[in-house]
Amino acid sequence: MTEDAKVTPWEVTGILGDTDYSKIADRFGAKIIDRAMKERIASYTGDLHPFLRYDVFFAHRDLDLILDAYSRGEGFYLYTGRGPSGKMHLGHLLPFMFTRWLQEKFNVDLIIQITDDEKFLFRDLNSGDLNRYTSDNILDILSLGFNPERTHIMVDTLNSGLLYNNAIKVARHINVSLAKSVFGFDDSDNVGKYFFTSIQAVPSFILSEILGRPIRCLIPYAIDQDPHFKVARDVMPKIGYEKPSSIISKFIPSLKGSGKMSSSDTTTGIYLDDDRKTVRKKLMKYAFSGGRDTADEQRKYGANPDIDFSFNVFRLLENDPSVVSRIYDEYRSGQLLSGEMKAMTADRISNLLEGLSINREKVKNNISDYMFSTDRFR
Ligand code: TYM
Numbered sequence: 001m002t003e004d005a006k007v008t009p010w011e012v013t014g015i016l017g018d019t020d021y022s023k024i025a026d027r028f029g030a031k032i033i034d035r036a037m038k039e040r041i042a043s044y045t046g047d048l049h050p051f052l053r054y055d056v057f058f059a060h061r062d063l064d065l066i067l068d069a070y071s072r073g074e075g076f077y078l079y080t081g082r083g084p085s086g087k088m089h090l091g092h093l094l095p096f097m098f099t100r101w102l103q104e105k106f107n108v109d110l111i112i113q114i115t116d117d118e119k120f121l122f123r124d125l126n127s128g129d130l131n132r133y134t135s136d137n138i139l140d141i142l143s144l145g146f147n148p149e150r151t152h153i154m155v156d157t158l159n160s161g162l163l164y165n166n167a168i169k170v171a172r173h174i175n176v177s178l179a180k181s182v183f184g185f186d187d188s189d190n191v192g193k194y195f196f197t198s199i200q201a202v203p204s205f206i207l208s209e210i211l212g213r214p215i216r217c218l219i220p221y222a223i224d225q226d227p228h229f230k231v232a233r234d235v236m237p238k239i240g241y242e243k244p245s246s247i248i249s250k251f252i253p254s255l256k257g258s259g260k261m262s263s264s265d266t267t268t269g270i271y272l273d274d275d276r277k278t279v280r281k282k283l284m285k286y287a288f289s290g291g292r293d294t295a296d297e298q299r300k301y302g303a304n305p306d307i308d309f310s311f312n313v314f315r316l317l318e319n320d321p322s323v324v325s326r327i328y329d330e331y332r333s334g335q336l337l338s339g340e341m342k343a344m345t346a347d348r349i350s351n352l353l354e355g356l357s358i359n360r361e362k363v364k365n366n367i368s369d370y371m372f373s374t375d376r377f378r
Contacts, residue, residue, distance in 0.1 A: 008184050009224050010122060012251070012260050018055075021223070021250050025059040028226050030248055032059055040067060045105040050316050050324075051098050051249065057220070061233065062245040066218045070106060076216040078102055079203045079244070081113035084133035085123050088140045089269040090313075090349065091252035091261035095220045098249070100144045102220065109150045111203045111372065112141060117156040118200070121192040135367075140272050142370060143359040154203060154372035162374070163202050166209060170198040173235045182227045201232035204244035210377050217244040222251050224260070257288025257309050272353055279353070280346040283310060284339065291331075291338030302334035303341070310338075310345035317348040 006013045007024055016024075025032060033052070037060070042048050044067065051057045066076050080099050082092065096112075103110050114137065116130045125133075138153055156163055179185055179194045204217045219229060226248060233243040251260030254268035261269045268286055270279055290308030292298040305311040305328050315324045327344075330336040 006184065007224055008182075008227055011184065012224055012262070016251065016253070016259060021058060024223060025248070028223070028230060030059040030061050030226065030246070033057065033063070033247075037063065040064075044070065045101075049098060049101045050319060051094070053321065054312075054315055055250075056094070056316060057098060057247050057249045059223070059248040060246060061229070061248075062243065063218070063247055066216055066245045069216045074216070075108060076106075076218055077108050077207050078110040079113070079217050079219045080110070080221060081115060081200070081203070082137050082141060083115045083118050083122075084130060084137045085119045085125065086133060086263050087271045087273065088137055089261050089263060089271050091222070091269070093140075093144070093272070094249060094252055095222060096141050096144055098247075099220045100146055102218070102247075103147055103150065107147075107150070109152065109207065109377075110146060111152045111154055111206070112146075113200065113203050114138060114153060114155045115196075115200065117160075117192075118196050121190060121196055138367060138370075139360050139364060140356070142363040142367065143356040145359060146370070148366065148369045151370050152372040152376060153367075153370050156199060159372060162206070163199055166202045166206060167195070167198040169239045170201045170232070170235050171195055173238050174198065174231060178231070182231055197228050197231055200228045201235065204229070204232055205236060205239075205241040207377065208241055210374050214242050216242055219244050219246045220249070221246065222249045222260070224251075252313070253288075253309065255282060255286040255288065255309055257307065270349060272356065274353065276346075276350040276354070279350050280343065283342045283346045283349075287342055287345075289338045289342070291341070295337055298337050299334045303331045303336075303338065305331045305341075308338075308341065310342045314341070314345045314348060317345075317352060 022032060038048060038052055041052065069076050078099055080095055099110060114134055116134050119125055119130060134155060174197065176194060179197065183197070185193055204219060207217065208214050226246070229244060229246050236243045253259060254261050254265065256268050263269065267282070270282060274282070287309040290304035290306065290311065292301055292303065311328070311331060314327065318324050327336065331341055
């Protein structure tokens with residue numbers, strides 16, 4: 001990790017390898033998900049999601065308290081979100097795919113916050129763009145197949161009354177110097193940015209507020225969002241709520257293999273509306289390969305699958321660990337060529353994306369079923 005590596009919700013710099021992630025988790029005060037924790041999760045879920053098996057979701061805060069509550073029959077709820085600033089890429093999908101699995105395994109309520117207010121404050125977007133991205137992104141997310149009865153989409157500007165009345169409780173406990181040091185703001189940042197983290201904190205306790213009894217909250221996200229919840233956890237006991245728990249992932253890297261896949265470079269990301277030809281072309285041209293320069297060398301010396309973008313994505317989309325180890329061995333030994341690895345992964349990604357675009361059409365007419373309303377909890 002470079003000296004000045006930075007991870008905030010709005011900026012990620014530095015090359016991120018596995019040891020860097022452990023260091024960041026340590027710096028943020030999160031715990032690594034170890035073998036015992038994975039076994040405990042599997043004891044409730046039956047199997048392990050590939051994102052857990054391959055340590056993409058690698059760290060947590062107080063996940064044990066969630067599982068304790070669940071085993072006592074007290075239940076919990078899930079909360080995650082999206083800032084609608086443009087088209088979604090494969091990286092953005094990751095926490096939602098995992099959250100969908102958690103919802104299915106534990107059969108719990110889920111709040112999905114859509115922070116259109118955040119993107120208004122942090123990006124130069126007009127309300128037309130924001131509305132379009134908001135509805136497009138909601139459809140993208142719902143195409144993953146969440147439980148309509150237990151999924152609650154909370155668009156910030158549509159729920160501003162509830163959010164504001166609860167955010168002020170949080171904001172009173174966050175001073176400017178804390179916001180500066182945690183989020184890297186300076187005097188030139190607009191005042192809305194300073195307030196925003198209080199809005200993102202609200203869904204982590206809103207169900208306790210609505211139900212009038214404490215209920216624990218588990219928040220899945222990639223590590224860039226952790227600063228928000230580190231702050232929220234410090235504030236919660238001061239305002240009479242439980243600290244939320246988190247389950248935290250690494251980033252899907254850019255195709256070039258480093259940092260995070262990000263919306264700012266369209267050639268190094270895979271977007272949900274990329275067709276089969278485009279996905280294949282992007283992987284062939286840009287995906288970082290652990291293979292050798294020529295087919296002959298590859299056959300002779302084999303590849304390094306561990307650093308190979310395509311292999312790393314392939315294993316996340318394959319449920320059967322024995323298939324993953326077979327492909328690993330074939331690639332490592334030189335039986336499988338780089339181009340073949342890329343083509344296989346491109347197919348997997350396109351199968352996923354094509355499935356989502358079919359589901360998208362199906363949920364289009366039912367969006368209102370999923371929208372947040374306090375009445376749905378009563
Ligand atoms: P946003 O829209 O930037 O990102 C949405 C979710 O995607 C994760 N993420 C990634 N995961 C894996 N690989 C990547 N390359 C990658 N890039 C982004 C983010 O960590 C996030 O989980 N402020 C938030 C919206 C939000 C939220 C939340 C997110 C509101 N409440 C609660 C998580 C949990 C945002 O702008 O996310």
